[in-house]
Amino acid sequence: MRMSLYDLVVDNIVDIIHNIDLEKLKLLLEQEFIDEYKSNNCAEDLYNDIMKRGNGIFLYSIRDSIFLELLVYNGVITNIGPGKLEINEKEDVKNMLRSLNNPCIITVYRVKQPTYRFINKYLCGIKIMDQLHIEMFGLMDNLILAIIRGDLKNLKNLAEKLYEHTEKKHFKTEEDLMLQTKYNKHYKEDYKIHITWHKDFLKIISEIKKNAEKKDYISLLENLLMIFHTYFDKYLEEADAKLAKYLKSLGNIS
Incomplete structure (x- = not known):
């Protein structure tokens, strides 16, 4: 079965109107x-x-x-x-x-590349973290582009890749950095909040994985949009920005 994003919207217009802000959906095809x-x-x-x-x-x-x-x-x-x-x-x-x-x-x-508008906004100046975020945006793009071109059979595999990257590479690297640089001791509350955001973020990625497995494409889009319009601002702009500021203050991490 092939279904483009256009087809998805047309065939499910009632559900989408009730569940998704169409202005936000429009951003996926800026x-x-x-x-x-x-x-x-x-x-x-x-x-x-x-x-x-x-x-x-x-x-x-x-x-x-x-x-x-x-x-x-x-x-x-x-x-x-x-x-x-x-x-x-x-x-x-x-x-x-x-x-x-x-x-x-x-x-x-x-x-335009669906996540292009987020890349520059959320670069923090710490090379290893910026690279992880660029990789994450690329994996999210792959999910969105698969829907746009109607390649729905690969969504499950793409969602699994996003989850694996987030859990085993992206978040593990950041959490190791926080422990190695004693961020967890100097900023205990910020560290706890950061870890909580990681857990919450992983839950959403896990839901996206389940959506792909169940072929629930409306919920998949909802969860992607939730990441773009809620979690990015709170997680990347707040938690990651605080960690980046601390790492820069140490002077030996770029």
């Missing part, structure tokens, strides 16, 4: 305007544009007698709104585009 132009040969120009973009996720808005949106992942059209269609072969793309009227206006957006 778009960067690239180009807009009028075409007198809509099918040919659109086909050439899709083929030249290469790797990445692009959203095309085509306005002629109808309004059509295409989501293109690495040169393959993975979903078309408002209908549903998956097209992999170049000739199929050409045949589909021939139905477009001329002239038309083509607008192109790049769909």
Whole structure:
């Protein structure tokens, strides 16, 4: 079964409206305007544009007698709104585009890396911690992109990788650092709070793993959004920032 994020929203719109803030969901597909132009040969120009973009996720808005949106992942059209269609072969793309009227206006957006906005915000200046956070964001991106491109069969494996990285690498490294530098003795309360946040964060990642196993994609999105809009601010901006400040004060950790 293949289901894009667009399909997921359309097929579960009632549940999503009741459970997910649509403005927050929209952030997962934040778009960067690239180009807009009028075409007198809509099918040919659109086909050439899709083929030249290469790797990445692009959203095309085509306005002629109808309004059509295409989501293109690495040169393959993975979903078309408002209908549903998956097209992999170049000739199929050409045949589909021939139905477009001329002239038309083509607008192109790049769909940004879902967690890009968090990376710079939460870098703390301690190299080992920043690297762990970048790796974590990358693993979360993989989950979101799998939903966007309809690759749901790999979600369970991706969720397991995120959990394993969080538990055995990310949090273990930070907790070892706190013990090695005696952060737990100098800032006992902050240390306890930090460990509590680690446990709470792991519970959410564990829930994401269960969501993927049960194919409960609505709850999976809810839990991802909870991490982005609640836990990042409290955990990364507060607990990690305090630890980073302490490590910098020691002068021998960068």
